Amino acid sequence: xxYHIYMTKSQKLRKLFKEKSLIRLVGAHNGxxxxxxxxxxxxxxxxxxxxxxxSYAVPDASILTxxxxxxxxxxxxxxxxxxxxxxCDTGYGNVNNVIQMVKRFEAAGIAGVCIEDKLFPKVNSYIxxxxxxxxxxxxxxxxxxxxxxxxxxxxIIFARVEALIAGWGQEEALKRANAYIDAGADGIFIHxxxxxxxxxxxxxxxxxxxxxxxxxxTSYPSLTEREMKKMKIKTVIYANHGIRAAVxxxxxxxxxxxxxxxxxxxxxxxxxxxxFELQEMPKMKEDESKxxxxxxxxxxxxxxxxxxxxxxxxxxxxxxxxxxxxGEPILFxxxxxxxxxxxxxxxVVRGYQKEKINLxxxxxxxxxxxxxxxxxxxLKIVLDKxxxxxxxxxxxxxxxxxxxxxxxxxxxxxxxxxxxxWLDNRSxxxxxxxxxxxxxxxxxxxxxxxxxxxxxxxxxxxxxxNKANGEFIGLALFSKKGLEILKKVAKSVSNKFKxxxxxxxxxxxxxxxxxxxxxxxxxGYKVSFIDIYKSWLDVDNFQNYQKAWKGEI
Numbered sequence: 001x002x003y004h005i006y007m008t009k010s011q012k013l014r015k016l017f018k019e020k021s022l023i024r025l026v027g028a029h030n031g032x033x034x035x036x037x038x039x040x041x042x043x044x045x046x047x048x049x050x051x052x053x054x055s056y057a058v059p060d061a062s063i064l065t066x067x068x069x070x071x072x073x074x075x076x077x078x079x080x081x082x083x084x085x086x087x088c089d090t091g092y093g094n095v096n097n098v099i100q101m102v103k104r105f106e107a108a109g110i111a112g113v114c115i116e117d118k119l120f121p122k123v124n125s126y127i128x129x130x131x132x133x134x135x136x137x138x139x140x141x142x143x144x145x146x147x148x149x150x151x152x153x154x155x156i157i158f159a160r161v162e163a164l165i166a167g168w169g170q171e172e173a174l175k176r177a178n179a180y181i182d183a184g185a186d187g188i189f190i191h192x193x194x195x196x197x198x199x200x201x202x203x204x205x206x207x208x209x210x211x212x213x214x215x216x217x218t219s220y221p222s223l224t225e226r227e228m229k230k231m232k233i234k235t236v237i238y239a240n241h242g243i244r245a246a247v248x249x250x251x252x253x254x255x256x257x258x259x260x261x262x263x264x265x266x267x268x269x270x271x272x273x274x275x276f277e278l279q280e281m282p283k284m285k286e287d288e289s290k291x292x293x294x295x296x297x298x299x300x301x302x303x304x305x306x307x308x309x310x311x312x313x314x315x316x317x318x319x320x321x322x323x324x325x326x327g328e329p330i331l332f333x334x335x336x337x338x339x340x341x342x343x344x345x346x347x348v349v350r351g352y353q354k355e356k357i358n359l360x361x362x363x364x365x366x367x368x369x370x371x372x373x374x375x376x377x378x379l380k381i382v383l384d385k386x387x388x389x390x391x392x393x394x395x396x397x398x399x400x401x402x403x404x405x406x407x408x409x410x411x412x413x414x415x416x417x418x419x420x421x422w423l424d425n426r427s428x429x430x431x432x433x434x435x436x437x438x439x440x441x442x443x444x445x446x447x448x449x450x451x452x453x454x455x456x457x458x459x460x461x462x463x464x465x466n467k468a469n470g471e472f473i474g475l476a477l478f479s480k481k482g483l484e485i486l487k488k489v490a491k492s493v494s495n496k497f498k499x500x501x502x503x504x505x506x507x508x509x510x511x512x513x514x515x516x517x518x519x520x521x522x523x524g525y526k527v528s529f530i531d532i533y534k535s536w537l538d539v540d541n542f543q544n545y546q547k548a549w550k551g552e553i
Contacts, residue, residue, distance in 0.1 A: 009111035010154035013083040016043055017212060021229050027239040029055040029072060031079030035278055037242065038080040044111070045080060047073040049087040050124060051243040062121030066092040066101055074108045083111035085158070087239075090122050090134070091115040091142050098142045102149040102157070112156030114189055114214075115142060117163075117176060126193050126219070131166040136176055140183035147184040158214060159185035164192045164199050174206055187212035187234065197223035204231045288344075296388050297408075299343045301334060302378045302513075303395025304351030304370035310542040319352050320539055321395040330398055330539060332359055337401045338391060341408055347385070348395070349378040374510035376490075383487055390483065392513075394474030399536035407475060412528035413482035414520065416456060418470035421534045430541075431461040433514050434468035437529060456527040459514045460504045470529075472514070473536050489520050 007015075016023050020043060027048035028034040034045045052072045053060040066088075073086045086105055091098035098115065105113050116122065117139040119132040139159070146157045159180035163173035177188045188211060192199045197220040204213060212234035217223045228236055253268050276282070303321035321331040328336075335346055347363045351370025365385075367378045379392070391407070407417055418435050436458040459472060478486060493516075497508035503515040521527050537544045 008152070008154060009077065009083040009109055010106075010152060010156060013044065013085070013111040013156055014154050016083070017234065022225055022233065023235040024225075025085055025235060025237045027051050027237070027242055028076050029243055031075040032278060033242050033246070034076035034084070035079045038082050042082070044083040044085060045076055046237045046239055047076055047084050047086040047110070048239050048243075049089055050240050054240075054243055060124040062089055062092075062123075066097070066104070070104055070108060073105065073110050077109050084109075085112045085114060085156070086110050088113045088115050090118055090120040091146070093120050095138075095142050095145045098146050099149045102146045102155070103151075106150055106152070106155045112158060112186070113146075114158040114160050115139075115146070116160035116189075116191075117180075118166075125162060125165045125191055131162065133162060133166050133168065136179045139176075140179050143180055143183040143185050156186045157184070158187045158189050159183075160189035160191055160214075162191055164190070164194075164203070170199070170202055170206065173203055177207065178210070181211045185211070187214055189214040189216070189237075191216060193219045196220055201231070204233065297341070297343050297390065298386065298388050299338045299346045299391040299393065300379060300382050300386070301331065301346065301348045301393045301395050302375065303331060303357060304349050304367040304378045305375070305395075306352030306370075308540070317353050318356055319350075319395070321348075322356055323539065325398065329359070331357065331395060333398065334393060334395075335359065335362065337399070337404050340401060341404050343391065344388075347382055349382060351378070374505055374512055374515075376511040376513050376516050377509070379513065380490060383483075383490065386483055387480075388483070389477070389479050392476040392478065394538060396539045397474050397536060398539055399473070399475070403473075403475065403532055403535060406530055406532070407477050410477055410528065410530060412526065413479045413485060414517075414525070414527045415477045416459070416517070416527060416529045417473050417475040418456075418529045418531050419473050419534065419536065420470045420531045422468060422471040433459065433461060433472040433474070434463040434465070435459045435470050435472050435529065436463055436467055437469045454529065456517070456521060456529050458521070459517050459527075461512075461514070462504055470531060473532070474538060475536075476517075485520060485525050486516070489523055489525070490516060492523075493519055 023043045025044045025046040026037040026042045027046045027050070028037050029048060029051035033051070037045055047069070049069065050060045052069055053064055055072070056064060056068070058064065069086065069088065073084055077084045088101055088105070091101055102113065117134050117136075119134050123130055125131065143157060143159055150157070159177070161173050161176050161180070163169065163176055173190065177190065180188065188207075190200065190203050190213060197217065200215055200220065200223065207213060209232050213232075214235040214237060215223070215228065215233055216237040216239050218239055225236065249268075253265060256265050256268065301321070303319055305320075307318075307320050322329045325333065331348065338346055345363055347365060348357060349365050349367050350357045351367040354364075354366050357364070365382055367373075367381060369377060391404070403417060407415060416435065418437070422432070422434070435456050437454060437456050439454045493502065494508055499507055502508045502511050503518045505511040505515045517527060537547055
């Protein structure tokens, strides 16, 4: 086992104070904005109260709760390796609130917090009017309570002096700053909303470097980092530039879309690849490859064919798989059921109106010959990309999720789902996929345990109806070994039957899934089955679509 030497974020921040002449903190409001700050090599994150409240579209005036701000700071902390200093307003109340705040923020891995000496509820320092200050004794008590509460010596508590903001002058600002350092604060954030840095210069000169100073030059941007270093200011906060930039650029892009749609908008936005990188999608895939069991479950759904008959008039240019059942496409219902039972990569084979099949988080492979070649061709073009246990499904199926659960209980290499309701309804005119099995499948909904080793003997549309035991519904499970058998058999017959009859098909090129399963059986491999009673429909005709819509499966 490998153990890593771990340095907490608070220790990292302490180390920066020792080694850096100027530490740059940049405002963020969530994990994404924090990650962008880290990407640009800043030393730390300012979990900005203004940015977080703006992200909720509420005023920066103690409207959000401590839990709201903690959740935002924690999301930033999880996303980056650099320290987070959280803007904690007045400590969210009196000294009791400060004690809880320090406990919770330190436990969340936040490197430090900063509280300001205004009365609760506060209002943003740049808003004219009410800027009421707490007494020195009250705020010093908050600092002392916070420092006594923290569990580690490295956790940092900064005191923000608002005397210049409130117009109380330099003398009051210095008096308060000294009192807060005496109470145990690790540094002073001296705040000013003057348009020039003169107030800050005067304070720094009088402060005489007694303790680390923090400034936020939002309103006086002429103060350069070079001058800050000469003045021995230890930390600068660029508090809200990220969210202001985001709002401006979002407005620009949305205005373009309002007028022109998304035509020619790509040059104004980042490519999806960069979004995936920010999400660490490549690392996730690498971790999956490294740690997930090798015999993982995947799925293939064949949705290439187009609608026929009366349902084509109803569907219009929609593939059947995208027909809606009470607000959800058939394909989405399938994907949801497969995800519930931990199916990983799901591959959908498209053909007819392929651009209409566009659900997210799915791999698509297009069958351009869906009109010319048989159904098995849609599976064949996926086979080389499959390496694991997989569920096979027709794209027009609506079924109860319990069928997937029962199918996954099979320990066999190839397992088909067979509906024994066929025995109650042999007079239908359609030509279903019939099966003949060993053993007996009793009619009716009562479940009968079949003898161990029951297997499929024949499958196809031309089986004698009176000898069929059930109907293959279009769902099957292949183990990793079953996949190898499928690939081996398909390869062995692809050339041999290229131009000659292949079971019920004219040739291998026009083969149905049933034909290949029958060939697997003929070559001596076992094909097993599980039996169900109804609870499914293939929506290949308008009558079945109506039944599915009503929930009659």
